[in-house]
Amino acid sequence: MMVLAIDSLFTGLSVLANRPEGVAYWLTRAFIAKSFMPAIWLCFSLTYSRGEYREFLARWKILLGVFGLAPVGVLLSGPGQMLQLMPLETPVGVWTLQSGVMAKALSGVLLVAHVLILTNLEQTFRAAVGTMRWRIKFVFVALAVIFGTRIYVQGQAILFSAPDLALSGVESASLLIGCVFLVLAYLRTGWAEIDVYPSLTVLRTSMTAIVVGGYLLVVGVLANLVSRFGGAEIFQYQAFVVLLGLAGLAVLLLSDRFRQRVQAFAVRHFGRAQHDxxxxxxxxxxxxxxxxxxxxxxxxxxxxxxxxxxxxxxxxxxxxxxxxxxxxxxxxxxxxxxxxxxxxxxxxxxxxxxxxxxxxxxxxxxxxxxxxxxxxxxxxxxxxxxxxxxxxxxxxxxxxxxxxxxxxxxxxxxxxTVEELELLKCIGDHVTSVLLNLRLADEVVRARELEAFRTMSAFFVHDLKNAASSLNLMLKNLPVHFDDPAFRADALRGVGNTVTRIDDMIARLSALRQRSGFKPVDADLNQLVSEALDGLGPVSSVELTRALQTLPGIMADREQIRSVVTNLVLNARDALGSSGWIHVRTECQGERVVLSVADNGCGMSPAFLKESLFRPFHSTKPKGLGIGLFQARAIVQAHGGSVQVESEPGKGTTFQVTLPAKDGQ
Known part of the structure; x- marks a missing residue:
């Protein structure tokens, strides 16, 4: 408000000046005072009665910085860049003021800034309801009068490329009216503010933007009429009356009592329902x-x-x-x-x-x-x-x-009234139904989170089960082959690999919040298969053969593909019983690589293959978790591959894993 007062003071002194140089001198000082308004008042409009004003300041910091440079530009400009005294040919000795380049630029900046200030204040006012709106109503009206008038004056200055001293009284009148409303606001609630939370996005239906746009469209026509027929000298009196009327109309439109009386009049005289x-x-x-x-x-x-x-x-x-x-x-x-x-x-x-x-x-x-x-x-x-x-x-x-x-x-x-109480009950019932649905949806979300935790835990336990199975095989063969140095070396290597796998599983579980999906790297499928089979160690009474052909590279998460191979081989071993054979084969088919794990075990029925094979927690083994194949297929699909199964009861099963080659991705 101090900046507005200084601006009005300098403008008034320019009106009282006797010489053209004095008019230009005081108007230049007024322009300097005006240059401080955009940053100060825009910052005020972003913080007044807003609960999350820091977020708005952060979003608008660049524009605030740009407006903050306006005083610097004005102060650095030369005397001729603001206002220019131009002598008229007739009558002699009469001068006219023309806006310089910097004055025109500053008028444009002020026009944009005033529109943004009113838009932000409107956004705050529209976000407030009930008592909150009642508390800030007169402050909003006061600032709307002040800055609405300045939009009008700046529009005139841009259109005529010159400051119009005839309109200087309009700005002073608007400031006077605004101060009256600010006094009313203080008498009503003091300087206490409220906290409302308007949307962080700019309102697409801002009345400020609509009104200012319409004004700028119409004022161009009026400017041409004034330039042709004259009459600018009476604008300040007309504008004062219009401003006073608009301010009074705004107070009426924002009055809850007035709106209710209009509504009651319509109900009484036109016989319509109280509420639509x-x-x-x-x-x-x-x-x-x-x-x-x-x-x-x-x-x-x-x-x-x-x-x-x-x-x-x-x-x-x-x-x-x-x-x-x-x-x-x-x-x-x-x-x-x-x-x-x-x-x-x-x-x-x-x-x-x-x-x-x-x-x-x-x-x-x-x-x-x-x-x-x-x-x-x-x-x-x-x-x-x-x-x-x-x-x-x-x-x-x-x-x-x-x-x-x-x-x-x-x-x-x-x-x-009875009608209103019935409407209140209907609204209350509707709010209750939506609230109940929200709470039920929240319960469903929590149930899904619990199910996801159960599935994740099953994955982890299944991997631990595979590691325990590998160690169990070694323990069974240890009494028989303990004197064989090669067996002891394989056993130590297998124990080390198993410990490493358990450490990796714990690390993956600890980093579950930060990690999403898999981490593909360049890999050789044959190498991953060999590492997985070596980690299992010798399998007693089972003939395990491998046929690994030369393959192109793949992009894969090494640990996850090794777990797929381990799971398929252990499932094949469990299907064999006391004896049998397992055949592991790799080959290249076009732009894809194929891993096959075949056995001559008990096989699976067509019904189980169709309905339960890849479903979690379904297994043909008495102690099985039913999660291994579900996890294996999920891993393969995440790599862009697929899993096919052929099985016949009493004859055996073949799992075929297809993955895209690196060059074919």
Whole structure:
């Protein structure tokens, strides 16, 4: 406000100057004062009554920096870059002022900055509801008058390429009117602010942008008329009257009492219903489309009720099922639980919840003479002595009570009609159904998380089971082949490999939060197969043969492909019983490499192959987890490959794993 006052002072001195040089001198000082406005007032518009103003400042920091350079540009410009005195041919001795390059640029910057300032203030005002909007209404009107007028004046300066001293009084008049509204705002609420949370994105339906765009379109036509026929000298008086009328109209349009009286007049004289139910449900459905959690549902609900019934204080209390008590989730009068700055209690005792369980429809809270009702009244105190009675709408689904909506401070203290109470009950029932669906969806998400944890645990246990099976084979053969140095060397190497695999599994489990998917590297499938078979060690009473042909390289997660090979061979061994053979083969087929693991074991039935083979927790083995093949196929598919199976009961099974070659990817 100090910058605005200095600007008005310098502009007034320019009007009083007797010589053209004095006029140019004081207008140049006024331009310097104006250059400080964009950064200061844009910063104010981003922080005034906003709970998350730091996020807005971070998003706008580049533009704030650009506007902050405006004073530097003005101060560095030469005297001729701001204003130029041009003598007229006739009459002699008369001079005219023309805007220089820097003055034109500054006028454009000021015009853009003023539009952005009003857009941000509008966004804050539209995000506020109920009592919150009532508190900041006059501040918004004051700044709209001040900066709306300056948009008009800057538009004139750009159109005529010269400052019009005839309009200097318009800016002063707007500042005077704005100060009057600021005094009214102070008398109403002091300098206390509120915290609203407008969207981080720019509103596509900003009335500021629409009005300014329309103004700039029309003012070009008016400028041509003025330049042709004259009359600019009477603009300041006309503009003053228009500004005063617009300010009064804005106050009326923003008045809750005025809107309610207009609505009552229409109901009384035109006989229509009090509320347009189709419009209400359409608006409610549109707003609920973006609801994803309880907090956003409550915010949408209290705002709709406040706008529909003209209630300044609407509060949503939801049941905390762990503590069995009500907690504040959203309100048009004060901040919800968990938001810093709220002085009122944000939770009710269990007795309030017990009392609400006996209610199923909207009821007058003032008429209930019980301790729990008194506590609820204290939690929902009124802000206006003539705001009428407080009403409570229970959120009840069958025998399950989920919370309540409390309405207070209705405009003019008007009572609720039977029609309105029925509409309130319908809105409460709809809020309850959506709230119940959200809670059920949250339970489903938790169940899926538990199932995912169960599957992950099964994967981990299955890998440990494979490692334990490898060690078990070595222990069975150890008494028989202990004197063989080659066997002991193989056994030590197998134990070392198994320990390394267990360490890798633990590391993968520890890094599960940071790791997603697999980490492919250049690999040789034959080498991975050999490492997996060597890690198993000798398999007694089983003839294990391998036929590894020359293959192109692949992109694979080495540890995961080794686990696939290990799983297939161990499954084949379990299918053999006391004796049999296992044949491991690799080959190249076009642009893909193929791994085959065949055995002559018991085989599988067609029904099991079709319905249960790759399903988790389904196994033909008594002690099997039923997770190995499910995990193996998931790994292969993640590598862009596939798994085919051929099996016949009593004759054996062949698993064929196909992976893309490196050159064929």
């Amino acid at each position: 139910s189709v419009r209400i449900w359409t608006l409610f459905s549109q707003r609920l489309a973006n609801v994803r959690d309880q907090a956003s549902l409550c915010a949408v609900s209290v705002r709709l009720i406040s706008e529909t019934f003209g209630v300044l204080s609407v509060t949503a209390w939801l049941l905390d099922e762990v503590k069995d008590q009500l907690t504040l989730d959203a309100s048009t009068a004060r901040q919800a639980a968990g938001v810093a700055g709220g002085d009122s209690p944000n939770a009710a005792s269990r007795s309030v919840m017990a009392g609400l369980r006996t209610r199923s429809s909207p009821f007058n809270l003032e008429e209930v003479n019980e301790p729990w009702a008194e506590e609820l009244r204290q939690l929902n105190s009124t802000s206006f002595p003539n705001g009428g009675q407080r009403w409570c709408v229970p959120l009840r689904a069958g025998e399950r009570n989920l919370g309540a909506l409390v309405l207070a401070d209705r405009v003019n203290g008007v009572g609720y």
